[in-house]
Each structure stands twice: as C-alpha cells, then as structure tokens.
Amino acid sequence: MDLLDQIYNAGVVGAGGAGFPTHVKLNCKVEYLILNGSECEPLIATDKYLMRTKAAEIIETLERIAGMIEAKKIVIGLKQKYTTEIDCLKSAIKELKSKIELHCLDNFYPAGDEQILVYEITGKTIPPAGIPLHVGAVVSNVGTVVNIHEALYGNPVISSYVSVLGEVSNPRILKVPIGTPILNCIEKAGGATLNDYSIILGGPMMGKILNKSELEHSVITKTNGAIIIVPDNHYLVNRDKISIEHIINRAKSACIQCSYCTEFCPRYLIGHPLQPHKIMRAIALSEYDDSIKAAQLCCECGVCELYACPMGLSPRQVNIYIKNELREKGYRYKNTGNEFYVREVRENRKIPTKRLMARVDVTKYSGQKLEELKEIFVSTVKIPLRQHIGKSATSLVNVGDIVEKGQLIGSVEKGELGANVHASINGKVVEVSECVVIQSENMEVEV
Ligand code: SF4
Ligand code: SF4
Structure with a gap:
C-alpha cells in the first residue's frame, strides 16, 4: 500500500487548522516540504512537546513524505527560542543522516501563518487567495506529521494532543481520545480554579471562545490542540460578546482612518492588496466599492483589532462579516496580478509575541510550566x-x-x-x- 493510501485509510487531516484532508493535500509534486513548527499562537505548547519527544519519528516521516511528493528541500520552520526542540531535532537529523534543514525564526506573530512561513523560508509570496502549492510548496503541521507516522504502522487518528492551561490547577499536556468532552479535559488538568470561566479553544488570537453552557456539548476533534481557561470577564471574552451590528456602528462612528490596521496587517505586508482601513471606510460610508472584495484575503489573524487599532475597533470582524456576505452571493476573489512585492517596512512591523500577550491580557499564563503528558481514558x-x-x-x-x-x-x-x-x-x-x-x-x- 502506498503512503497516500495509508494516510487516507488513517483519516489524517491537518491537525493545526481547519482540517484539510491530508491525502488530498499531499497528492502533489513540489519543490519544498515545510514543517510548520513555529507554534504561531502564544501560550500553546503542544507542537513543542511533540518536537521534543518525537523528533526521530518526525524526521523519518518527513523524509517519507518528501520522497512521495518529490520535494527537493525539506525545511522545518520553528522559533529560534525553542532551543531544546532545536537540539532534539538536530540530533535526530544527525542520527538518521537526513538532509532536513531547520529555519529559525524570531519570536513574532503570526510566524506560523502558512503564507508568512512560506515567505520566510522560500522568499516567495503566495499569490492572493492562493495556496503554498502555487509557489511550489506544501506545509504540514507537526501534529499532522505525527499522525502520518502512526498511519505508516496502520494506526488511524483516534487521539489528539492538547495543551490545557490558564485558570486550571495543573496546566498540562493531555493525550485524549477524539470525541472526549472538553469538560473532561479540564477536569484532568486538575479542574478550573474559577467558578465563572470561559475557554478559548485554540490560541488567544484565533481560537474560538466558548462559555460554560456551550462547553457542555463540545468535544475534542482531530484539529484541537489547546484549551485555555480564562475568567468569564476576560478582555477577549468581553470582545467576543460584541454584536456585529454594534461593531459596524462603531466602525462608522469611531474609525479615524489612521490606517494602522493596514500598516500592521501581515497579509498586506507580504504584498497582498488587503487594506482593512479601506474596508472600514467603505462600510462606514456604505460605499461598497471593489476594496471590500479584498476582505476575502483576510486570514483572521486578529492583528488589526487586537494589536493595531488605537480605537479598539474590529476590522477582522468586519472582514468576516463581508466574507460571509460575499460567499452567500457566490463571489470568489479573483487574482488579477502576477507578482507581489513585500513591503519594505515589513521587517520592522513584525509583532513581538511578548507585547502581543500583554495587549490581549494573557501574560500571566505565559510562565505556566505545563506538566508532561498524561494520557486519559474516558467512558x-x-x-x-x-x-x-x-x-x-x-x-x-x-x-x-x-x-x-x-x-x-x-x-x-x-x-x-x-x-x-x-x-x-x-x-x-x-x-x-x-x-x-x-x-x-x-x-x-x-x-
Ligand atoms: S485579521 Fe486584520 S491583520 Fe489579520 S489578515 Fe485580516 S485584516 Fe489583516
Ligand atoms: S486602525 Fe482602527 S481607527 Fe485606524 S483605520 Fe484601522 S480601524 Fe480605523
């Protein structure tokens, strides 16, 4: 049986994003195979754990995948500050006589955004609305590669590695069966230390916020890698409660057109024609010109609203709203340009993770040392x-x-x-x- 069949049989999907089926993604021939080990979101430690403890499996599997897709270059993108993980990967590379390279990045957000990582490693900008394949690359997440390794031995994806942290007694990494109630995970991390709490499923920037009643029906899936427990009145929870009507009204009344949202937008900075300040102006004036169509290029990283905007407005939410409207109308962004130039100021606009954490009020959890893996079994x-x-x-x-x-x-x-x-x-x-x-x-x- 070939590798693609093994991956298909095992039900492997992208473990770090929306869950793109891996047997479809890897049915290609490319120049670059990139492992995304840069754990983009602050606080999450799952990929680091896997790179520390399964380095040899990761290297061996990347070599197998690269053989299948005929990649000439295999690169692991991770942050320079992950010194232990770098050492583990380097020893595995040496031991297995692999030619895999490590590409070390500064500690900025969103280093793990697929398009940003591809630019950092290859120097090429993926065209707007494009995918890494368009510049000869394929990007896999660490958890995905670990699952592919299991698939090589006929083992399907039946569990997820999840960091559980924040307001819990014993922040830790859990290995849990798919379908486990999230409440069980919180319990296995010693339980919440607060009565009134919400959770962020994923990272603080792009994760989904769930309140206690939503939690009762929520379970771990193949794409979940983190649960962050925060107080019910946390800054991020309060922002999440604002209705889209209110967000649009505030855009109309308070946007000062300073354009900071655009100046810091990671997609704008790699050369895409996405200018959130123009979208805010269009929505404020109800002038739906062509600029709003660029909302479809927004990756929803949250930089504009959680870091850049001095008025506390929400260009990201406005983009999501417009994207939904355009989708309902069947509109798909059409790329009209051929080449895209990275803005000269980009290097100076990378957002330090430490400062970002302070902005979104999660610095207090950054010092939490996650206890090592605990595998749980549920009824x-x-x-x-x-x-x-x-x-x-x-x-x-x-x-x-x-x-x-x-x-x-x-x-x-x-x-x-x-x-x-x-x-x-x-x-x-x-x-x-x-x-x-x-x-x-x-x-x-x-x-
Ligand atoms: S969320 Fe904001 S900063 Fe991020 S890509 Fe979209 S517009 Fe740009
Ligand atoms: S940063 Fe805020 S105030 Fe400035 S243009 Fe963007 S949305 Fe408007």
Missing part, C-alpha cells in the same frame, strides 16, 4: 463525522453495534474531499447522528 465519546473541510463521512455503524478502538466507523470515497473517522474507544454505539456516540462498558479509567 463516553461523541465523535463528529465531520472534523475536517469537505464532505462529512458516512456512518458505517448503527445504534447497538459493538465497536473496537481503531475501527472504521465513518468513511469517505478516496477521491472525495473528506476524511475517514474511527472509533476512539472500545464500546457500544448509543447514538448515530452528525456524531457517533460510543459508550464503554467499563467505568472511566486513567493511567
């Missing part, structure tokens, strides 16, 4: 049949079926954009809807 999992971009998997099980850990319970055809789904625990299927709920006969156990 019930709720496994979504769609944890990825594309088509939902079709359930292969019925209520009452007994399933084994690793068994295929949802499938997609190989040529389709989607991913297979597997049982993450042994047990009985008690519900089949958009999710498959499996209940173990045993009580919850842990090691």
